[in-house]
Amino acid sequence: xxxxPQYDFPLFVRRQTWEEEPGQAPYxxxxxxxxxxxxxxxxxxxxxxxxxxxxxxxxxAEEIQSEDEARAxxxxxxxxxVTVDDTRAGTERSFPRDWSExxxxxxHFVSAAQFATLSADLATLADERPSVHSGWKISEIADLSxxxxxxxxxxxxxxxxxxxRRMLGR
Numbered sequence: 001x002x003x004x005p006q007y008d009f010p011l012f013v014r015r016q017t018w019e020e021e022p023g024q025a026p027y028x029x030x031x032x033x034x035x036x037x038x039x040x041x042x043x044x045x046x047x048x049x050x051x052x053x054x055x056x057x058x059x060x061a062e063e064i065q066s067e068d069e070a071r072a073x074x075x076x077x078x079x080x081x082v083t084v085d086d087t088r089a090g091t092e093r094s095f096p097r098d099w100s101e102x103x104x105x106x107x108h109f110v111s112a113a114q115f116a117t118l119s120a121d122l123a124t125l126a127d128e129r130p131s132v133h134s135g136w137k138i139s140e141i142a143d144l145s146x147x148x149x150x151x152x153x154x155x156x157x158x159x160x161x162x163x164x165r166r167m168l169g170r
Contacts, residue, residue, distance in 0.1 A: 006037070006167075006168075006169050007168075007169030007170075008137050008138050008139045008169070009036060009037035009137075009138055009167075009168050009169060010037055010038075010135035010136065010137055010138075011034060011035070011036055011037075011125075011135055011136050011137075011138060011141065011147070011150070012034070012035040012038070012132065012134075012135040012136075013032060013033075013034050013035075013122050013125040013126040013129075013135075013136075014032065014033045014034075014035075014126060014130075014132065015028075015031070015032060015123075015126050016028040016031035016032065016033055016043075016070075016074065017029055017031075018130070019033070024064050024070070027064050027065075027066060027067050027069065027070035028070045028074070029067070030045075030046045030119065031043065031044065031045050031046065031070065031071065031074050032044040032119070032122040032123075032126065034122065034146075034150070035135075036150065036154075036155065036168060037167055037168055039164055039167045039168070040079070040080065040154070040160060040164050040168070041078070041079060041080065042078075042080040042081065042082060042150065042154065043074050043075065043077075043078040043080070043081040043082070044081075044082045044083075044115070044118060044119060044122060045071050045074045045075050045078075045081055045082070045083045046067075046071060046083070046084060046115070046119075047071075047083050047084035047085060047112075047115075048067075048068045048071040048072055048075075048083075049067075049068050050068065051083075051085070052072065053093075053095070054095035054096055055072060055075040055076035055095050055105070055107070056072070056076055057072075057073055057076050057077070071083075075105070075107060076095075076097075076105070077097075078105050078107075079097075079102055079103075079105055079106070080105070080106050080108070080154060080159070081105065081106070081107045081108070082107075082108045082109075082110060082115070082118070083107060083108075083109060083110075083115075084109070084110060084111070084112050084115045085109040085110075086111050086112055088109040089109050089110050089111040089114070090109070090110070091108075091109055092106055092107060092108040092109065093106075093107050093109075094106050094107075095107060106159060108153060114145075114149075117145045117146075118145060118146045118149060121144045121145055121146035121147075122146055125141065125144075125146075138151070155168050155170065156170065
């Protein structure tokens with residue numbers, strides 16, 4: 001489905017474990033990929049045990065061997081990511097993505113309590129509509145914490161390009 005500009009855009013939620021090979025999928029437990037109208041993606045990633053800054057790809061990105069590597073690669077490949085850090089909650093940092101033409105990545109920090117709430121919403125949404133083609137209209141899930149978070153932090157902000165905002169009806 002080709003995205004078209006719409007204010008009540010679709011939101012698609014996928015568990016990252018569904019996207020990985022069976023042998024590596026368990027390392028991606030708790031990571032969610034959220035697509036806004038198919039044009040902007042946000043990765044929700046539990047906190048790595050040790051945050052390397054800036055996020056870098058593991059030496060062998062094809063052979064992930066731990067949750068920390070899976071989390072690091074999920075953040076490093078993201079244009080937008082959300083992770084847990086109680087001391088930095090409410091702040092964000094940009095990081096280079098030299099390999100990408102779409103520019104730097106942006107990592108937003110939330111508290112452990114907020115991440116738990118957002119993750120619970122994401123798990124419910126992903127499990128209720130697991131097909132990559134079955135999304136939710138924003139109006140259908142407007143009362144969820146994750147919807148309000150995405151609208152306030154990303155959609156209704158200047159973090160997206162003007163073209164992306166237009167595709168989200170803004």
